[in-house]
Amino acid sequence: MAPRFTVRYFVRAADAAEAKARALDIALEQTVEIPRDVVPKGYVEDEILGRLETLEQAPDGRPGFLATISYSEDDVGGDFLQFLNIVFGNSSIKPGLKVEDIGLSPGILSLCKGPRHGITGLRARAGIGDIPLLMSAIKPVGLSTAALARLAHDFALGGMHYVKDDHGLVDQRTAPFSERLKACVEAVGEANAKSGGRTSFVPNITGPADAILERAKEAEAAGAGAVMIAPALAGYDVARMLAADPDFSLPIVAHPAFSGANVVSPDCGFSHRAFYGVLHRLMGADAVVFPNFGGRFGFTREECRSIAEACAVEMGGPKAGVPAPGGGVNFARVPEMRAVYGKDVMYLVGGALLQEPNLIDGCRRLAEAVYA
Amino acid sequence: MAPRFTVRYFVRAADAAEAKARALDIALEQTVEIPRDVVPKGYVEDEILGRLETLEQAPDGRPGFLATISYSEDDVGGDFLQFLNIVFGNSSIKPGLKVEDIGLSPGILSLCKGPRHGITGLRARAGIGDIPLLMSAIKPVGLSTAALARLAHDFALGGMHYVKDDHGLVDQRTAPFSERLKACVEAVGEANAKSGGRTSFVPNITGPADAILERAKEAEAAGAGAVMIAPALAGYDVARMLAADPDFSLPIVAHPAFSGANVVSPDCGFSHRAFYGVLHRLMGADAVVFPNFGGRFGFTREECRSIAEACAVEMGGPKAGVPAPGGGVNFARVPEMRAVYGKDVMYLVGGALLQEPNLIDGCRRLAEAVYA
Incomplete structure (x- = not known):
């Protein structure tokens, strides 16, 4: 299994069940972008599919939850634009979602050397x-x-x-x-x-x-x-x-x-x-x-x-x-x-x-x- | 004077006076980006500065106004990214503003040939x-x-x-x-x-x-x-x-x-x-x-x-x-x-x-x- 990086999303939702459903949608949307029931077993489901790691009520009074989803470095393919696409490509088009933070992994740090100076x-x-x-x-x-x-x-x-x-x-x-x-x-x-x-x-x-x-x-x-x-x-x-x-x-x-x-x-x-x-x-x-x-x-x-x-x-x-x-x-x-x-x-x-x-x-x- | 293209903005505002002030801010922000009192007289003020052409209550019940601002083709410099920058570069960062429509001019149409097929x-x-x-x-x-x-x-x-x-x-x-x-x-x-x-x-x-x-x-x-x-x-x-x-x-x-x-x-x-x-x-x-x-x-x-x-x-x-x-x-x-x-x-x-x-x-x- 490749290392995984994480994205923490604010997910507007009335309750935990709705938040979980929306978070699982993000995991699907940002990676395989096909209905859950046809995600191929094995490598695609185990590695490529986004994985909901944690879900908690937003601590700051906002009407929703914070969902942390992990993604495989294999999905990035050494392409920074694809990294951004995984972080928020299609989900950017869904209202009530916001990228709160990004947790890096070795492969992302190797792709992105950061500021030269x-x-x-x-x-x-x-x-x-x-x-x-x-x-x-x-x-x-x-x-x-x-x-x-x-x-x-x-x-x-x-x-x-x-x-x-x-x-x-x-x-x-x-x-x-x-x-x-x-x-x-x-x-x-x-x-x-x-x-x-x-x-x-x-x-x-x-x-x-x-x-x-x-x-x-x-x-x-x-x-x-x-x-x-x-x-x-x-x-x-x-x-x-x-x-x-x-x-x-x-x-x-x-x-x-x-x-x-x-x-x-x-x-x-x-x-x-x-x-x-x-x-x-x-x-x-x-x-x-x-x-x-x-x-x-x-x-x-x-x-x-x-x-x-x-x-x-x-x-x-x-x-x-x-x-x-x-x-x-x-x-x-x-x-x-x-x-x-x-x-x-x-x-x-x-x-x-x-x-x-x-x-x-x-x-x-x-x-x-x-x-x- | 060079031909001018126009951008119509939705401007959130409580009344016409606030809308006018915000619209004049857009005209400044998107072009010269300096305080109004130091805009150089002559070419910069007459040609480059955005010009508020019309301002009317939003017809669809939204809480604000529609402002049409014209911009000189001279400001574009043949650069499509600069065209987008004039349309909404800095103003994209101000809440309560939305680009509703764009009115083209000959120079923009010459810069942007549109779809090939x-x-x-x-x-x-x-x-x-x-x-x-x-x-x-x-x-x-x-x-x-x-x-x-x-x-x-x-x-x-x-x-x-x-x-x-x-x-x-x-x-x-x-x-x-x-x-x-x-x-x-x-x-x-x-x-x-x-x-x-x-x-x-x-x-x-x-x-x-x-x-x-x-x-x-x-x-x-x-x-x-x-x-x-x-x-x-x-x-x-x-x-x-x-x-x-x-x-x-x-x-x-x-x-x-x-x-x-x-x-x-x-x-x-x-x-x-x-x-x-x-x-x-x-x-x-x-x-x-x-x-x-x-x-x-x-x-x-x-x-x-x-x-x-x-x-x-x-x-x-x-x-x-x-x-x-x-x-x-x-x-x-x-x-x-x-x-x-x-x-x-x-x-x-x-x-x-x-x-x-x-x-x-x-x-x-x-x-x-x-x-x-």
Whole structure:
């Protein structure tokens, strides 16, 4: 028998009998996807079929149960997308089910090496010790390459460790990808030469399906210090592949664009920690961007804390990533963010700095607030 | 000024003032993603910033409003993932917003050529006229290549027009991709030789990000008649690329694995028609698999009908695709499916046929029921 990994689901149900029936349906749906009475005896039934391991009332007052189901590594076939498909492929379409957590096994850990650099590597690249990382974003779309490069320069001079493209910057004619990449790497390099800093430029990697891996490599060749990818758009295997690719070596920042439906409803998708924490770490994201509590998105403090914890918790192999809360982060929020995230965090601040009369001073004030 | 495309959002709101504020937030969030007071004057504000075009009370009793926002083609930069990002990237993370519909523009239609074959091409390949298509799936995972090929043979002999891999079949050691592909194409070919039929085998295309396009081409070279892809896992540009790739020519069947959170909650994601209808057609899916009403998933009859309508409606260029409802489809459901879908549909029946004492007879009975 192959080792088994586990998925814990929240199952909305009125009572234990209904919960058990729904949980057994998940075990069937996620593996053999045929009626129970025609599941072939022997290997398919004994090994491939999902197995309900535990079922207990949800401890937090939600109207349902927690079901832990185990799945064979044999079912994964060395395919990360199939791993995700087993975790929640068809069952994602059934309301009242939510992936709460994932329990790994040796084969999954071997398939998913996790972040190549992790928080330690991101700090080393930035030349800093055991303190929070700072990231900002050049924007908006529609500015010229020169204007965006100037912003990158100023963010770097202001002491931001990572300066990323806005996730809406692609290959628009106002600032085409290759031109912008080159100009921003150069601008950040100039700022570093002035300041003695080690800021990295982080381009947004997107494009046609056959060009994405290539653009990531172009970014490395051009001197970028990391790349940003939106896994929910580009595909869930892209970051994992790049993180393990011998011809690529940059850290990967994951962006949550288009992923929201996976977490915002209490009645479907994933828990925040399972999605932005566990899955993104398995995908090889060194940093994971997500909306901070109290900003213009609806994540709670506890949901954000759970993501940060999942970025750092011992997983039996993968390095710790860094949570990068953003979205409405401003100076006033820094004290409560310090309280929630501690030092293992990357502050992602964009709009609030662009509102400052002097961008470079604004960055310095942000650093003072974070490191106070 | 570049042409603009539109997105209609459901916006949960207590009153018109709140709805307007939320709608203006969407226009900002999806384009410039900076505070309104620092949006640069001129091109960025006039062209790139989303524009609220109309706002009206939701006509269907839902607690909110419908906001139509227009976006410039300049913001898309020829990148389909960026198009999706504009439609719902960050706003997907805000509860109480739903994409109801998408209004296309010339540039989007030029970026997204739509299905290469469409329902007409799928019928021509199957050698049938203006009647429903029949598809089944070989499964479960864990069977040997020989056993799966035997199923493919029998489905073909029974008269199914398309025989697809279960979406859980990847490259497991019990039936590795290349071996299974070859064996199933051969088995279906044998059945066709016996019956004079024109059944196509449809392998499931997944794998590492750098292998997916290659596997699709391997499938074509090996004699497959179409390929199946799960866009929510593999990435949303894969099908679109293949549908336009001059070195590829097969029809594409889209599978909904992992996409469920995008539609099942009334409070986030997309309307069924926008997601499985409009977007999948823009992605180039010739056939789109989705859960039929009344089966083991929760889609309503009206939601299913809306998907079917969106597959066929005039879009200003893209061919009509075919809705492929599946998931718990059995003989008893055929009459009501005929009433809902009419003739422009592909019946996807798997488990119910595998429960039949004689698979070939079961397929023939299904065809009789569908064509009665």
